[in-house]
Amino acid sequence: MEDMIEQLGALWPLVLSAAKALIVLVIGWIAAGMISGVVRKRINKTPQIDPTLGNFAASIIRWALLAVVLVAVLGIFGIEATSLVAMLGAATLAIGLALQGTLSDLAAGFMLVLFRPYKLGQFVDIGGTSGTVKDLNLFVTELVTPDNVQIIIPNGQAWGSIITNYSAHDTRRVDMVFGIDYGDSADKAKEIILSQATADTRVLKDPEPWVRVTNLGDSSVDLTVRLWCKASDYWELKFAMTQGVKEAFDAAGISIPYPHSVEIKKEG
Structure with a gap:
């Protein structure tokens, strides 16, 4: 019994240190998250600073604070900061080889923030x-x-x-292709497409809408239309033009052919 008490007495400082270290680790982890969150919000509220920089700066602060917490935890176990630096210095090569992928990601992160693609x-x-x-x-x-x-x-x-x-510029060009039957009027189809484009307020006047016959396919005459719009209107404009041109073609009796083959028999 006395031996057990002595063993428990010997282990007690280690248990106490482990408890202190756990408390410091938990508090430090929470504090690092809270502080980095505050920094992110403060930076993102500044109109002159891009939100990307705010997130990146918050990430740096969080990891720096966690490094400080780690040093403090090791200090609780009697490992001094100077000893820790010496240990890290001796293990630099091994750590670099083991974490070369992570270090590459870290360096690339700085490059992405610097050049901001x-x-x-x-x-x-x-x-x-x-x-x-x-x-x-x-x-x-x-x-x-x-x-x-x-x-x-x-x-x-x-x-x-x-x-x-796709969002780097304020405007984008919408390219669409409509096929009509060989028996239909290409000029009439071009007129319909242009009328649909000019009627849509999302289509920019400059550059002006462009429609040309661009291909004579196996079963259709292909007309290409190029429209410019705000980048945010790209998809909605494309959807609206697709439906609008289809309905206008139907109303004008212009057919949109499906792929087909024609068999020609020659008499002999």
């Missing part, structure tokens, strides 16, 4: 993956697809991929 809220395509940018932090870029699916892309992969930013 995309910002929060923009719709982009990164290496074949499309979505709206929801977050950009130290290590990853978070996208949300139109059907509300979360996609996480490591910053190193994002920086090394082809980035297509």
Whole structure:
């Protein structure tokens, strides 16, 4: 019994240190999240600062505070900061090799914030993956697809991929192709398409709408229309034009042919 009491007495300082360390870790973790959240909100409320920078700065502050918490936890166990620095210095090479992917993501994160090929809220395509940018932090870029699916892309992969930013400019060009039957009037079809375009207030006057016969297909004469609009109106304008031109063609007796083959027999 006495031996057990002595063992418990010997373990008590370690248990106490572990409890203190746990408390410091929990409080530090919560505090780091709260402080970084406050920084993010303060920066994002400033009109002159891009929200992307606010999220990135908040991420840096959070990880820096967590590093301080880690040092404090180790200090509770008697590991001094100077000793910790010496240990980290000796293990730098091993850590660098083990975390080279993470360090690459970290460096890429700074490059993404510095050059800003995309910002929060923009719709982009990164290496074949499309979505709206929801977050950009130290290590990853978070996208949300139109059907509300979360996609996480490591910053190193994002920086090394082809980035297509559909929201970079205020205006976009809408390209559409309508096929009509060979027996229908191309001029009449062009007139209908232009009337639909000019009637829609979302279509910009400059550059003006453009319609041309661009292809003689196997079963249709193809007319291409090019319209300019605000980037935010792109999809709604495209949907409206598709329906409007279809209904106008029907009313004017212009048919939209489906692929078909014609058999010609030659007498002999």
